[in-house]
Amino acid sequence: MLSSVAAERPRRGNAVYGASKAGLDSLAQSLADDLHDEGVRILVVRPGFVRSRMTQGLKPAPLATTPDAVAAAVLAGLDGRAQTIWTPRALRLLMLVMRMVPRPLFRRIEQ
Numbered sequence: 001m002l003s004s005v006a007a008e009r010p011r012r013g014n015a016v017y018g019a020s021k022a023g024l025d026s027l028a029q030s031l032a033d034d035l036h037d038e039g040v041r042i043l044v045v046r047p048g049f050v051r052s053r054m055t056q057g058l059k060p061a062p063l064a065t066t067p068d069a070v071a072a073a074v075l076a077g078l079d080g081r082a083q084t085i086w087t088p089r090a091l092r093l094l095m096l097v098m099r100m101v102p103r104p105l106f107r108r109i110e111q
Helices: 015-038 067-079 092-099
Strands: 045-046 086-087
Touching: 015 045, 045 067, 045 092, 067 086, 086 092
Parallel strands: 045 086
Antiparallel strands: none
């Protein structure tokens, strides 16, 4: 399931996108738990900013990636035992830190 880092910490001005990704994450994790005994595995992929036609003309966020890099991460994730992958990997640590930033400070971060 293709999610986003926005599922972890939605940004101001992107509420609907963040909420939809958070909802999909929750659905995927619940289904993965429900279907585990049947041997079904669901891989949640959380890319950051992906340089693509959809983001053309937007200023790339830090750690921006490409569709090819996301595809390679998905293939690696399918080969492993991961349930959730971040691409690029450094986003996992960055989002851990971002989740700890108090909301009043987070609102001040340039979007």
